[in-house]
Amino acid sequence: MVSALEVTKQKQYVPLLQPIFSVEEQNVVAYESLGRVRDGSGQLALVPEFSEPNVTPLRMSVIDRELLSISLEKIKNTNDQLFVNMSPDQVILEYEECKGNVLPITEIVKHHGVSLNRIVIEITEKSGSFGTDVLAAGVELLKEQGFGIALDDVGSESSNLERLGxxxxxxxxxxLNLLKKSIEKREYQSILEYLKQISLSIGSQLLFEGIESEEELYQAVNSGASLLQGYYLGRPAEYNEEKQSICDVVVPRLQIYHENKRKEVAKEIEFEKLIKTKLMSLQLKTIKLDNRVIIDPQSFFKLDPMIQRVYVTDWQGTQVSPYYERTSDSGFIENMSFLQKNWSYMPFFYKHVKQVFRDSESWQVSDPYWDKTLKKKVIVYSRVNEMGYSFFVDLVLDESK
Known part of the structure; x- marks a missing residue:
């Protein structure tokens, strides 16, 4: 019977290195090792074992360790990091083959004279034979050795938040499919925003892969990317230390992005000031009548045609006024169905409370959010009157401007 090692020796495995660009450092800082096999005619092809469903973790590790050794020789005299893929089962195999708290991959990297902190182990999206807790223990040992850890293909169908946590x-x-869909569909933009918040909460960087166009580059940076990868920046190659050509493409685009972003922010601030000035002209009078509060909604709807809804809550977030909704340029309806509903679960409510403590004299403004009922993007202006009631004004944004 031919061993996995003997099978490996019969083939010529070649690692191709794809550049990874740092938005912060404005340069290529790493490469991902992507395994290929060279046939008899010298042509490169995908490693067939990588797509075989029943290939053993041992055979995969034998191949990956050979590819790793070749990759290390290519980058050892640089400062670049190296990303290498490892399935969950391979992580456990490393754990099982550990000798005196030293992992097999650690021995390989040290043998080539490369610092362990220059290697990023990329945990693939494949499902493993063991539970998440076992995988986490194996990953923790990799971290203790000094390796960086990346989680691959977050947002794909097989990824899960449990593994991420x-x-x-x-x-x-x-x-990459999540990035592409986010350009066309708002729902996927929301998912990217959610992942951005998760990355901030656990102290992770976001790396967007599969970038193939200028539009995708802008979308990635706008979604919090600190690292970029894809054909638009550079294709996998046997190794090319010439990074300037990549910088010549990416850096000017990033400058354009930031210039446009600054103009967008300035426009948003100007708009917010305009609405705040209009709202400051109102007297926020309230009259308590039985179990509800009466206000003058007409005064709000006259201020600006983009004002869509007005309502009042108490300090705990319970709605105490009717829900006033615009029906036309000058008309509105009084909706009593939301009376006594508690809005404190909404993301903007306690941000409002926090802002009130900072500055009770001014109108506060929320971040935009997508309103499913209106099917439009909405921002919320809020302020507390002298009686302690919180006024909330929902304003629909005109995204065509």
């Missing part, structure tokens, strides 16, 4: 990777790689 258990591993707490240094880098979250966003599935």
């Amino acid at each position: 258990a591993i707490k990777p240094d880098i979250i790689k966003i599935d």
Whole structure:
């Protein structure tokens, strides 16, 4: 019977290295090792074992360790990091083959004279034979050795938040299909925003892979990317230390992005000031009548046609006024169905409370959010009157401008 090692020796495995660009450092800082096999005619092809469903973790590790050794020789005299893929089962195999608290991969990297902190282990999206807790223990040992950890294809169908929470990777790689869908569909933009918040909460960087166009580059940076990867920046190659050509493409685009973003922010601030000035002209009078509060909604709807809804809550977030909704340029309806509903679960409510403590004299403004009922993007202006009631004004944004 031919061993996995003997099978490996019969083939010529070649690692291709794809550049990874740092938005912060404005340069290529790492490469991902992508395994290929060279046939008899010298042509490169995908490693067939990588797509075989029944290939053993041992055979995969034998191949990956050979590819790793070749990759290390290519980058050892540089400062670049190296990303290498490892399935969950391979992580457990490393754990099982550990000798005196030293992992097999640690021995290989040290043998080539490369610092362990220059290697990022990229945990693939494959499902493993063991539970998440076992995988987390194996990953923790990799971290203790000094390796960086990335979680691959977050946002793909097979990824899960449980693995993300258990591993707490240094880098979250966003599935390329999620990036592409986010350009066309708002729902996927919301998912990217959610992943951005998760990355901030656990201290991870976001790496967007599969970038193939200028539009996707802008979308990635706008979604919190600190690392970029894809054909638009550079294709996998046997190794090319010439990084300037990549910088010549990416850096000017990033400058354009930031210039446009600054103009967008300035426009948003100007708009917010305009609405705040209009709202400051109102007297926030309230009259308590039985179990509800009466206000003058007409005064709000006259201020600006983009004002869509007005209502009042108490300090705990319980709605105490009717829900006033615009029906036309000058008309509105009084909706009593939301009376006594508690809004404190909404993301903007306690942000409002916090802002009131900072400045009770001014109108506060929320971040935009997507309103499913209106099917439009909405921002909320809020302020507390002298009686302690919180006024909330929902304003629909005109995204065509």
